[in-house]
Amino acid sequence: xxxxxxxxxAIAVGAGILGTGGGGNVYVAKLWIRQLLKDGRTIAxxxxxxxxxDAWVASCGGIGAPTVxxxxxxxxDEELRAMRALEERVGARMDAVVSVEIGGANSMRPMAVAAxxxxxxxxxxxxxxxxxxxxxxxxxxxxxxxxPAAIADDKGAVTLWDTPMDARELERVARxxxxxxxxxxxxxxxxxxxxxxxxxxPGSVSLALRLGRAVIDARERKADPIAAALGVSGGRVLxxxxxxxxxxxxxxxxxxxxxxxxxxGAELAIDFQNEHLIAWETRGGGRGRRAAGPIRPRDKGPLRxxxxxxxxxxxxxxxxxxxxxxxxxxxxxxxxxVLGLPSHPLLRxxxxxxxxxxxxxxxxxxxxxxxx
Amino acid sequence: MIRVGxxxxxxxxxxxxMDGTRVVAWAKTTTTPDATSGLVAAVREALANSGVxxxxxxxxxxxxxxxxxxxxxxxxxAPTAVVRLGLPATxxxxxxxxxxxxxxxxxxxxxxxxxxxxxxxxxxxxxLDETDLRRIxxxxxxxxxxxxxxxxxxxxxxxRHERRAEAILCQADPGVACSLSHEVGRLGLxxxxxxxxxxxxxxxxxxxxxxxxxxxxxxxxxPAPLYLTQNDGTLMAADDARRYPVRTFSSGPTNSMRxxxxxxGLRDGIVIDVGGTTTDVGAIVRGFPREAGVAVHVGGxxxxxxxxxxxxxxxxxxxxxxxxxxxxxxVGYRLExxxxxxxxxxxxxxxxxxxxxxxxMGDAARVRDLxxxxxxxxxxxxxxMANEAIDRVRTSADPVPVIAVGGGSVLLPPALPVASxxxxxxxxxxxxxxxxxxxxxxxxxxxxxxxxxxxDAVLARAKAEAAQRAVDAGADGxxxxxxxxxxxxxxxxxxxxxxxxxxxxGPLR
Numbered sequence: 001x002x003x004x005x006x007x008x009x010a011i012a013v014g015a016g017i018l019g020t021g022g023g024g025n026v027y028v029a030k031l032w033i034r035q036l037l038k039d040g041r042t043i044a045x046x047x048x049x050x051x052x053x054d055a056w057v058a059s060c061g062g063i064g065a066p067t068v069x070x071x072x073x074x075x076x077d078e079e080l081r082a083m084r085a086l087e088e089r090v091g092a093r094m095d096a097v098v099s100v101e102i103g104g105a106n107s108m109r110p111m112a113v114a115a116x117x118x119x120x121x122x123x124x125x126x127x128x129x130x131x132x133x134x135x136x137x138x139x140x141x142x143x144x145x146x147x148p149a150a151i152a153d154d155k156g157a158v159t160l161w162d163t164p165m166d167a168r169e170l171e172r173v174a175r176x177x178x179x180x181x182x183x184x185x186x187x188x189x190x191x192x193x194x195x196x197x198x199x200x201x202p203g204s205v206s207l208a209l210r211l212g213r214a215v216i217d218a219r220e221r222k223a224d225p226i227a228a229a230l231g232v233s234g235g236r237v238l239x240x241x242x243x244x245x246x247x248x249x250x251x252x253x254x255x256x257x258x259x260x261x262x263x264x265g266a267e268l269a270i271d272f273q274n275e276h277l278i279a280w281e282t283r284g285g286g287r288g289r290r291a292a293g294p295i296r297p298r299d300k301g302p303l304r305x306x307x308x309x310x311x312x313x314x315x316x317x318x319x320x321x322x323x324x325x326x327x328x329x330x331x332x333x334x335x336x337x338v339l340g341l342p343s344h345p346l347l348r349x350x351x352x353x354x355x356x357x358x359x360x361x362x363x364x365x366x367x368x369x370x371x372x
Numbered sequence: 373m374i375r376v377g378x379x380x381x382x383x384x385x386x387x388x389x390m391d392g393t394r395v396v397a398w399a400k401t402t403t404t405p406d407a408t409s410g411l412v413a414a415v416r417e418a419l420a421n422s423g424v425x426x427x428x429x430x431x432x433x434x435x436x437x438x439x440x441x442x443x444x445x446x447x448x449x450a451p452t453a454v455v456r457l458g459l460p461a462t463x464x465x466x467x468x469x470x471x472x473x474x475x476x477x478x479x480x481x482x483x484x485x486x487x488x489x490x491x492x493x494x495x496x497x498x499x500l501d502e503t504d505l506r507r508i509x510x511x512x513x514x515x516x517x518x519x520x521x522x523x524x525x526x527x528x529x530x531x532r533h534e535r536r537a538e539a540i541l542c543q544a545d546p547g548v549a550c551s552l553s554h555e556v557g558r559l560g561l562x563x564x565x566x567x568x569x570x571x572x573x574x575x576x577x578x579x580x581x582x583x584x585x586x587x588x589x590x591x592x593x594x595p596a597p598l599y600l601t602q603n604d605g606t607l608m609a610a611d612d613a614r615r616y617p618v619r620t621f622s623s624g625p626t627n628s629m630r631x632x633x634x635x636x637g638l639r640d641g642i643v644i645d646v647g648g649t650t651t652d653v654g655a656i657v658r659g660f661p662r663e664a665g666v667a668v669h670v671g672g673x674x675x676x677x678x679x680x681x682x683x684x685x686x687x688x689x690x691x692x693x694x695x696x697x698x699x700x701x702x703v704g705y706r707l708e709x710x711x712x713x714x715x716x717x718x719x720x721x722x723x724x725x726x727x728x729x730x731x732x733m734g735d736a737a738r739v740r741d742l743x744x745x746x747x748x749x750x751x752x753x754x755x756x757m758a759n760e761a762i763d764r765v766r767t768s769a770d771p772v773p774v775i776a777v778g779g780g781s782v783l784l785p786p787a788l789p790v791a792s793x794x795x796x797x798x799x800x801x802x803x804x805x806x807x808x809x810x811x812x813x814x815x816x817x818x819x820x821x822x823x824x825x826x827x828d829a830v831l832a833r834a835k836a837e838a839a840q841r842a843v844d845a846g847a848d849g850x851x852x853x854x855x856x857x858x859x860x861x862x863x864x865x866x867x868x869x870x871x872x873x874x875x876x877x878g879p880l881r
Binding site: 027028031032035065067068070071072073074075076154155156182183222246247248249320328329331332334335 | 458460461462463464465469470489491492493495497525526559560561562662663676681764823827856857858859870
């Protein structure tokens with residue numbers, strides 16, 4: 001199928017929710033894709049299983065701090081230039097692109113490359129949501145080589161890595177290079193079709209599309225868009241309330257912090273590192289299990305009970321229209337609803353939890369799947 | 373303390389004289405195109421009714437929808453250039469990308485994206501292209517642009533390029549009004565850019581309006597300082613309003629909701645403000661308007677202002693009644709000439725209300741011939757419109773208390789299915805002007821703090837400072853509240869530091 005302008009609107013909403021607070025500025029990315037479609041370019045969406053084993057696939061997306069992507073908008077060809085550098089290195093044209101993460105703006109950036117290069121985008125992604133680091137891609141979890149990889153900035157510079165290394169090492173060097181490039185860059189990694197089929201999360205673009213359509217449709221029908229979203233994604237409402245505190249610090253290229261939301265008789269503290277990681281109950285409910293996390297020394301109140309954690313999705317949406325609210329836009333006084341959505345089974349295997357479970361983010365707790 | 377509150381609306385200009393929390397007198401006139409003569413007439417009459425001498429007035433507070441309306445109606449806007457400093461970044465989404473075409477042409481927009489702007493850590497993206505800026509300065513003069521919005525990437529962190537660009541463009545054309553984005557908005561380039569362009573294109577209108585109002589007060593021999601009300605319900609000095617007209621956006625609904633809460637004594641409920649052409653419906657929570665979500669659209673433009681969440685529908689006292697349909701067309705301020713009860717030829721919502729005995733105005737004999745069926749159908753339409761609007765705004769399924777204000781609120785029935793009760797407080801006709809008169813003063817802190825001593829200590833200090841500034845500006849120290857806290861981490865400085873912005877507000881002593 002070909003992606004229409006209306007599909008782009010819906011994917012933007014769905015990807016915003018799946019972005020769990022991070023994943024960059026999907027609104028700005030959407031305007032850019034809309035312009036490419038207006039200019040007469042097309043974006044073909046291809047089912048994952050239709051990829052041949054020998055095909056070359058570029059997984060594309062942005063790398064950097066969301067704070068930066070809201071402020072320093074893209075030049076527009078960062079990922080494309082990174083992909084071109086890979087093609088030169090492997091000596092072949094890429095047959096398709098695949099999103100590195102469906103959550104947030106990285107749902108859109110591969111569409112730009114597909115439109116600019118005239119190749120299809122696969123209906124799949126490497127995270128099923130958004131995560132802050134490269135080793136958290138399912139490609140890395142399931143043994144797909146992470147190189148060759150390239151990143152490109154807005155000033156014309158491209159850096160390519162092709163010596164074998166593991167994804168953590170690539171994350172370290174690419175992150176450092178990205179900060180030198182101004183905190184926001186385009187990235188691409190070259191993979192073979194057989195590896196992508198094995199390791200990618202299938203159907204994630206169409207999931208974002210269905211999720212967005214359900215929300216948009218419910219808004220138009222004056223029905224409850226939050227219920228409509230949960231009808232597509234599964235999961236439940238963790239709390240309805242008001243933001244009472246937002247603490248932020250940008251360290252080592254990440255936007256980190258904690259937001260506190262007070263609702264009817266309960267309060268949640270949600271830690272984020274670009275994306276929301278863990279929701280703690282600080283007041284109300286509570287079976288009293290105290291949890292230790294790396295942000296402890298700055299606590300104002302005791303963290304009592306973990307309610308939801310990575311890799312499950314903790315999403316904050318506006319209470320009235322289910323518009324997803326990124327961590328950058330969290331502000332004192334907003335009326336919000338916190339959702340917990342179940343993660344894809346590929347993210348819950350022992351291999352996956354080793355890199356995207358709470359311990360991988362420095363918390364001394366085990367992953368507990370969302371309670372019903 | 374005697375204060376005069378004025379609401380310059382699209383149709384009427386209302387003035388109230390208040391002594392502390394008591395409404396002493398009020399007056400209502402028709403809004404004039406210059407805003408000033410309507411204001412002078414209303415204030416003069418209200419003062420005459422009150423017996424208060426002009427010299428006894430301590431402050432004049434004006435709320436106006438004039439600037440918002442200018443954007444919505446695309447009228448009186450200055451030809452505006454947009455200069456974005458950010459190349460080679462930002463090209464994927466040029467300025468004004470998501471703007472309605474008619475608004476772009478109403479401001480004869482021309483956009484420039486040039487080299488300049490900063491990275492998140494304060495480094496330059498590119499050196500500011502001063503040669504290009506001088507060329508743009510000449511071009512702005514040739515094109516007859518009266519205003520410029522200057523928008524630098526990461527200017528809230530580093531404002532140097534915006535200031536330098538202003539100096540160069542002012543040198544090229546001293547008559548051009550510059551709006552700098554770091555003074556208008558916060559991080560988030562597109563929304564800040566949009567707000568800055570809206571502010572810039574209002575610069576001519578703001579200068580004319582404020583000059584007119586100041587001259588009007590002089591004519592009235594009112595020595596009191598002039599304030600304008602902002603969208604958060606607080607006051608801004610007239611000189612600031614001249615430079616930042618965009619901050620008055622949405623002050624109309626804010627004032628009417630705060631006025632309604634004040635007059636009714638209710639702290640929670642739904643306010644329905646029925647005017648001549650439109651009806652605004654919003655929720656008050658603990659005495660304050662409930663705020664809209666993250667992105668607020670003004671005249672079709674996405675911004676990140678904090679604004680009350682207000683639903684507007686095309687129902688008012690002047691709404692045309694045809695075949696059982698009511699509105700959205702309206703006779704507006706010509707009600708007292710064109711409505712049937714005033715001897716005119718147009719059947720309006722007010723005529724129907726008079727025929728049914730809900731309202732008393734004009735000559736009831738002129739609508740005696742209306743068919744009962746027509747009257748019943750029009751009234752049930754009005755009731756359904758009001759009921760649906762309240763239903764959309766309320767936050768729970770339970771019936772809510774409803775406060776009805778505005779001159780047109782006489783159209784409303786004594787009860788509605790969604791309302792637990794409908795209160796029409798005394799002075800409901802001028803709730804908006806009352807809201808302006810009770811506007812609160814604010815104190816703001818906006819600067820870089822070192823977080824080494826601990827974030828909690830820093831925030832506590834910033835909040836205390838903001839509260840003290842509010843008190844210095846005249847707020848009652850016992851009742852100052854923190855309204856806004858915003859932190860922007862500045863990672864490029866050697867130690868952990870952040871730009872902290874805190875706003876405290878409180879009622880006048």
